[in-house]
Every structure is written in C-alpha cells, then in structure tokens.
Amino acid sequence: MQAEEIVGSRLTNQSLSRWLHSLPGVDKVGLEARAASLATRSIKTTSKVWGLDMAIKMMDLTTLEGMDTPQRVRSLCQKAMTPDMDDPECPTPAAICVYGDMVPHAKAALGKSKIYVAAVATAFPSGRASMKVKLQDTKDAVAFGADEIDMVIDRGAFLSGNYLEVFKQIQAVKQACQRPKGKPAHLKVILETGELQTYDNIRRASYLAMLAGADFIKTSTGKVTVNATLPITLLMLEAVRDWFDQTGELIGVKPAGGIRTAKDALKYLVVVKETAGERWLTPELFRFGASSLLNDVLMQRKKLLTKTYLGPDYVSVD
C-alpha cells in the first residue's frame, strides 16, 4: 500500500503529523501491567528447550565497540558458526551485527554459512551527520555485501515534530539498500526508544518507520541508558500486528540492548506469542540484538542436557 493511501492525503509534515497524532494514546499503566504479567509465566522442560533454541536462532550476535578489530569480528563469526563445540546440533544465530567497515571481514569469515551479516549505518549510534554521509555509510555497507542494514532515525527531527524529514530519510536509506543485482538489503529502523521520552512517541515512531518502508523496527542502539524493555517491545509488537491487519505487510521487531539472560529471552518470546501471535515466532520476524545473551543461553541449554550447572569458564568469551 502506498503511504499516501494509508495517511489519506498528500504527504506533508502537517498530514503526517495529524495521522500520527490520531493514533490512540498508550495506556502506560495497562501496558506495563500486561508486560509484567506475561513475564511471570513459567516456561519449563520441552518448551524451555524449544525456547532456548529459538532464542539462539533469533539472535543477532553483536559487537559494536570502538575497539572492534577484524580479529574480534572473525572470532565472533566462528562462535556464531559453532556456538557449542560439543554439540553440532546446536542452532546458529540469525546474523552477525557489526559496524559497516567490518562487513567484509564478517562476510569472509562466515563464508558459505547461512548466517547473515547486519551492518549498522547512518552515523550509528547518534545519527548526527549530513544526509549525504548517512547515505554513503549505507551504500558502503551494502556494497561490502551486508545482508541487513540497521539504521538509526534522526531523533532530534522526530522530537521536534519534523516527521516528514524522518520519513524521507528512512525512504532514502531504503533506496540506498537496493542492489543493482540481487536482493536488496533488509532495512531495520532503530527508533532509539530510550530517547523518545514517551510511549506515545514510540508508537508514533513505529508507525512512521513502517510507513516509510522499514522491514524491521528495532528498539535501541544499546548505547543509551534505557535500552530494550518488555513493555516497549510489547508496544512495538502491537504496532506490527495492527499494521499487518491494516496493510497485509509483515514487519519484524528487534529488541536490542540489555537482554542478557536466557530467562529474559524467554519472557520476550512469551510476549511475542501473546501479542503478535505465533506467526512472529520466527527469525524472519523477530530478532534479539545481543552480545552477551548467547553465552547465558548456551549455559542454560547445556544445563538442560547434562543436568549440571555450567560456569562462565566453560563458554568462550567472544
């Protein structure tokens, strides 16, 4: 569906603004209570095994540090290809998430494996650069062979009500994800919910990103104090569910930052199942952005298989 059709008029900042502000307000107390009640659900035995394996399959194993080196990226790729040395049946993460300049190293290390390479782009994490730079950043990563692009929105423009500007930027980046030959790179739009101040803003930003052509909406960069939380993820899942009802388009959700334990991951899976439905319980439509989560899931997984608690000495650091 065309954006104009959905908004109902020609796209101007005014019409976008009217459309976004006509979305129902978020019931903060209700949302948080719902998330908290879903988080109490207990997942045991075979469901737990399934959940842990699914959590690994949904993982974007991430390293986004200033001190990243090609070697570190390579070792992370090794880890993604063989998460558990003792168990060849262990599933592998969906993707490796790195900075744009590390894409060639990740691509080379992953070789023929089915693991995607996701690159953060558009002056991640702040998004404070000229449009020209942001687009070049994206095109570079795409040219290096990135399968997925994680872009950040311009929070300054969003918060000052300049929705059309944000919309246009996302569209332009989406355009830059195209390849002359072959499949375009998947576009994940990072809303940086920790900087959007209110739940209402998060709902608006989700709709704005979906309207502009996002394939995924992602909570956070992992670089601010408040990252992914359960209520925020629930809210975004409601948005993609309602968007699907309205337009028939399936959009994915990716919480990122602060998800460190297998227990947390299982809570997220419950929220996915109960909010968007089972259709979203696939790596195509739900991802975890995480760096340290994999080790905890591996430890839990092994505990279920061996009936022995593992220590952090028994899983690789990176």
Add this chain to the structure above:
Amino acid sequence: MRLDVKKTYKLFIAGKFPRSESGRSYQVKDSKANHVANVALASRKDVRDAVQAARAAQPGWAGASAYNRGQVLYRIAEMLEGRREQFVSEISSLTGKTQKQADAEVSAAIDSWVWHAGWTDKIDSVAGSMNPVAGPYFNISTNQPTGVVGAFAPQGSALVGFVNTIAPAIVSGNTVVVVTSEHLSLPALTLGEVLATSDLPGGVVNILSGKEAELSSWLVGHMDVNAVDLEGTSNPTELEISAANTVKRVIRPGTYLREGSKGNLQHILDLMEVKTVWHPKGH
C-alpha cells in the same frame, strides 16, 4: 496478652536473606521433638543463585589485603560474642545440651574465628617457600585461594562444626556456599545474621539450609565450584566421582576434626592452590 513474634529462619545468599526460590520450608524440632521453627528448604535453584553470588564476590574478597580479611574475621568473633545468649539458647534447645555446655560450644566457636582470623596474613610466611633452583632466578611458591568452595557442614554439630567448616575456606580469600546441618540449622542461620552485620562483603559466605541429599549432587556437580568439603554428606564416594569430572579439590568426611579442635592449618591449605613464580635475579 500479646502474641510472640516468631522468627522465620531464611537462607543467606549474596548478603541478603531470601526465602527458598522453591517457596518450601521445613520444621525444625528441638531435642524433645517440639516444633521450634520453620526453616527455608533450599532447592537446586538456590544452589545456583548462591554459587553465582559466591563467584561474583570471590575476586573482591581474595583481592582484599590479608590484614583487612583478618580484621573482618575478627570482627565476626566480636559480633558473635555480643549474640552469645541467642546462640546458647538455640544450641541447648536443639541439642539438649545444658546451658553450660552450650555456652562452652559458643566459646569454642568464637575462639575458632579468632584463631582463623590470625592466619590470614601468616599463611604465606608459614606455607610459602623460596625454592633453591639451578639458575639465576628467584623461585617463589605462594598459596592462592582456589575460588568458590562448596561445603557441607557436619550434621551432628550445631555451631562449632559449622564455623570450623566455613572459616578455613574464607580465611585465604575463597568464597563459600555452605549447606547447614539439616536438623541443627538454626545457629548456622543465625550466624548468617552475624555475618551480615560484620563488614563481610555480601556473597563471601552463602548459607543454605535443607536436605543434604537433595542439594549435594547439584552443588558438587556445579562446574563453577572449585573445591568441595564433603564433611556433612551421606554418599561421599559418589560425590567425589562427580567432583572429579571438573577436577575439584575434595575434602573427604572425617579428614579434619570439626569439634574439640580450634582448627588446622592443613585444612586451610587444602583449599588453596600453590603458585610458583620464577623471577630473574640478574647476577
């Protein structure tokens, strides 16, 4: 008329007093089989949490200066002295000892703390060595804490046996997860309250009350535990085999006296690793 406020005896993990994760509890009876208290019945998940807390606390405790650790342990003895009456009444109620005998047990426990407190800064002087080698090197062996110790206090001792189980472990900078005697657990749990108010960092000692047979395979099998003291266990052979899977140090039941003895330096050393360093000497 007023109702007595009864105390709930809870676990001691990471410096806090949680109930068992499982929500279970069991009754502790006195020597005449009267119900005296409800006590948290620890589960394997409490073992898991306790080991995690012990692991987190270990580098900080081992990194504290020996002098500082000695001061903290001495402080525990001081605090124990202040709670003497409570311990005496718990011990005599559970074991049927007379006031005088129970008082003697508390004195023995306090003396043991003081004895162990003294060792913190002396272990290396006594057990470390400067080794003669054929070459221009200093060759020095020193004793390092082994890490996280999983311990089972003797089933038949209310306080002094418990103290003689945890003190040798923490003196050198280990942290400990200890399972109390099942039926004589009250003084051990009260000791947790003493530890919580005596500058001992949270997580250095973690106290679980419950059934040894239910917890032992989880604690001994836990791959993040470096040494186990099997004193209070009923199936040590099986546990020793399990401990061997991860090359843990093992103290077998009966190796050291837990009562009628202040302590034993070898017990402390059994929970340590010898590290030898070579240092060039020049000429």
